[in-house]
Amino acid sequence: MANTYSQIDLQFVFSPKFRASLITEEWEIELYKYISGITARNKHKMLAINGMPDHMHFLVGFGTHQSVADFMQDVKADSSQWINNNKF
Template sequence: MANTYSQVHLHFIFAPKFRQALISAAWETSLYKYVTGIVEARQHKMIAINGMNDHVHMLVGFRTTQSIGDFMQDVKADSSQWINTNRFCDSRFEWQAGYGVFSYSKSQVPDVIRYIQTQKEHHRRSTFQEEYRSFLEEFEVVYDERYIFKSPQ
């Protein structure tokens, strides 16, 4: 788009269905590389990606040519298909419906990168549920607890 300029930094948080600890250390680096390829194929910039066995964080320099919802649908659909094609899990892999997305200014980006890079250390002190609620509260996002963490039926 001619004469369209933006600087949008979005921090995404998403998890496997039912928050199951399905992301194995044996293939998590490959997953992050694959997701980075998805992001970059859509002309966005992966700034940082990391996570735990039960969730992923990514900081993306987001171009305004795609909606956030369409972007996350692409990331989740393509990456779950890749996980299933490679048979990394004993059962069918799916991402949890929904995700968290939070925006940051350029001056905050180094702190967000550091936070994402130190996920393993951070989660020695807090659970994913505690972390996710703290983001929602910090950003003053109104939420319904019933839909935050969907449990198996």
């Protein structure tokens, strides 16, 4: 069918290993911006993002061109590398 558009809104929740309270106020906003950038790079739309020191939630307008598992692998790997590179 021509001009068909599909989007699914998905909420993701993830946490540091052992749900440790590692996300501090000093850099959490930068982390949210970084994850929003990863989302945009994967051609999805960040609708909302927030969290606590031991976990984070984000709501994504998810396109149908990528699997959920591949997207989460990108987000978790890239954000973890960013955190380690910045020595947070």
